[in-house]
Amino acid sequence: MGVSRSRVPTIEKAEVTGATTIQTLRAAAEAMNCTFVYAFVPVKPLEDILRDRAQEKAHRELARLDHTMKLENQALRRADIDEEKQRIIDRHLTGSLRRLWEQ
Template sequence: MSTETARKALDKKLSILPSLEQMKRPHKGWIKAVREAVGMTSKQLAARLGVSQPRITALEKSEIDETVTLASLRRAAEALDCALVYSFVPKKSLQSTVKNRARIVAARLIGKVDHTMFLEAQNLDKLALDEEVEDLAMQIIREKQRLLWEDAK
């Protein structure tokens, strides 16, 4: 499977996820929010997990502090009759991320050439320069994807 085909397939799979705004972690964390929503005390959750009640307090705090492990989240989710869904949700499609990055790289490469041409009074006008950037960006995507992230910041 080509990189582009894989990228499109993953974009399609990710497109069914709700928006990031809808899925933001509750301010008290998912564990505590779900536990309280189902009317379960921290002592009851502790019993379901086979740990002490103070461990639940520490677990909920570690989720807020972003130090919780995936394994701990998975066990807590199961104890709360939930499934843990772990995913990266791109801010925009992977395809547009690659296209934007290719344009940046192409503009940088062409900018160096255009500067040299400027010194020789042969530089391109804005429209021609934009067309060159777009053409090179598409060529990078097709043939030289390794260039996309060489100097990524």
Template sequence: MSIKNIVIAQYQKRVNNAASAAGNLAMPKEGWIRTVRKALGMSGAQLARRLGVTRAAISNTEKAELVGGVTLKNMQQMAEGLGCRFVYAIVPEKQLEDILDAQARKKALDIVNRTNKHMALESQSLSSEQIEYEIKRLQQDYLKEHFTDLWND
């Protein structure tokens, strides 16, 4: 296994672990800031004083969070004011290996279909078994070699 493949495997493990840790974590209906603040029994005015901002700034940030308009910096500040830690992650809906496998199959299918179309014009088309074999073979090649064009459409 090459160094590049080892590094990729380490990245994949890290992302899959983050996805497992996040589980079914979803933003509460009122947003994280307001939910945690209420759970602590802290008013908006009290959080504002802790952060040295106005009550309106807290309210605006809570509203912005609900529509995706809050910055990471603001979330970090709010978390600190609440005595919490802000965690930011992008986690896949399914295992990375499944995402890669589907993309590799898509690429392989495209290549085999294009090739078979040209071969059919010359009366040399492949049987369905041969087509499936070639798709699987190319798919495995993409996954094994991590071709740089895997995500080029």
């Protein structure tokens, strides 16, 4: 790495505490003839993440609709709400997935 021997334990400690930089990690990997890989790894399968997000969006959309309908004394039945929620979720999951993160 081109650093003194006394610097190596400092670099190792910084890695453990999270105080190291990506640049330092890349240099260490290169010095060890390795490839540095930086990644975000989901804690759940992608399908679950997408479905959860579609459910959140559907819930928000229906909450506004349900509120308006109640104000007009036209409240929907629970079964109708559940059916519509599923329709919205399916629409979100079959359309452009990019829209799942739009507000």
